[in-house]
Amino acid sequence: MxxxxxxxxxxxxxxxxxxxxxxxxxxxxxxxxxxxxxxxxxxxxxxxxxxxxxxxxxxxxxxxxxxxxxxxxxxxxxxxxxxxxxxxxxxxxxxxxxxxxxxxxxxxxxxxxxxxxxxxxxxxxxxxxxxxxxxxxxxxxxxxxxxxxxxxxxxxxxxxxxxxxxxxxxxxxxxxxxxxxxxxxxxxxxxxxxxxxxxxxxxxxxxxxxxxxxxxxxxxxxxxxxxxxxxxxxxxxHERVVERSWTLGKPVEVRPVAGPNLKGTAVQIAADATLLVEDGSGERVSVSTADVGVLPSLPTQGSDMKQT
Structure with a gap:
């Protein structure tokens, strides 16, 4: 179409x-x-x-x-x-x-x-x-x-x-x-x-x-x-998703549909496909539907991109 x-x-x-x-x-x-x-x-x-x-x-x-x-x-x-x-x-x-x-x-x-x-x-x-x-x-x-x-x-x-x-x-x-x-x-x-x-x-x-x-x-x-x-x-x-994950091991910010945002580290993708995020106190939170942003700074626009 x-x-x-x-x-x-x-x-x-x-x-x-x-x-x-x-x-x-x-x-x-x-x-x-x-x-x-x-x-x-x-x-x-x-x-x-x-x-x-x-x-x-x-x-x-x-x-x-x-x-x-x-x-x-x-x-x-x-x-x-x-x-x-x-x-x-x-x-x-x-x-x-x-x-x-x-x-x-x-x-x-x-x-x-x-x-x-x-x-x-x-x-x-x-x-x-x-x-x-x-x-x-x-x-x-x-x-x-x-x-x-x-x-x-x-x-x-x-x-x-x-x-x-x-x-x-x-x-x-x-x-x-x-x-x-x-x-x-x-x-x-x-x-x-x-x-x-x-x-x-x-x-x-x-x-x-x-x-x-x-x-x-x-x-x-x-x-x-x-x-x-x-x-x-x-x-x-599960194994292939973990191997290709851009999220695991990185600092993240969880932005739920309702409730306060949560900052922590993405540590595991569980057997039910939820993401486990560990906060600063060591507590693990299971995330199923929220938006999850990876926090490290992005490369400068153009540093890993080439106009063709």
Missing amino acids: ESVDSTNTYLARTLAALPGDDARERLRQLGLEPGWQSLQEPNQVGVGAPPVLPLALAIADQQTRCRGRLDRVWYNQSGQSFLASWAVAVPTDLLTGPTAGWLPMAVGMAVAGGLEQTLTACGARNLTGKRFDQALRLKWPNDLFCSGRKLAGVLCEALPVGPQWSVLVAGVGLNLFVPADSLPTAESTSLQYHYWPLSGYESLRNQLAVSVSEHISRELTALAQSGDEAQQAFCDL
Whole structure:
């Protein structure tokens, strides 16, 4: 789409209007609508592999009401950002149960993996010589940072459908070619200042759509398994999130929706995906939904960024 109010809202609104209490069936119906293609079917699997979760993707070159976490507005101009949302059919207990907090992190890891795959495909290199895992890090719970600055945000929302299957709607906003003087905050950045050469906007957008879709499918399909396979998938995700964390070990300021701010050190990501912050007295506070800002000073604008 050239423009839409919000790809998350668009997908949720469209799916909510379809009949049936099985999210998988609603996604199949969506795939029959004009303009919808590449809907993954659950039988597209290899021998011994878990069934692939059905998913649909909506991309807009511009969003008039682009939303982020905690009701933030995501800056976007046509041709400057990758703006997309995925609707994925997942087991309802995965969406609403005690492990639901891992879903945004799984999507964040998928965005990082898909971006790395895209950059590799176009032969891009980091302008400071950093490896992908050194430059691209996750700020809890799911923002993608590049060399200490926010490159992408993820917004995950639940669409309850039925007792067995529901929908996770995951929106991504990733700055590609946003000029320095248009970056919305001091901690924001744009891909063009860290990697080169890059493909043109349309080519980069399309490759990202394919790559991130593959990684989202892989991450969520693993978590949707049952028994020991699911437990192993969550343990594996936990380990990978900790390894790529931009937050752990750093001084942080927790800004809750209600109540006073808290300063401390991020010391652990717990098994339920909450962040444990240790205050000055040594007491540990569990954080689940608040905004968490990393406190060390940002590099001077331009010190790790190059105009290309």
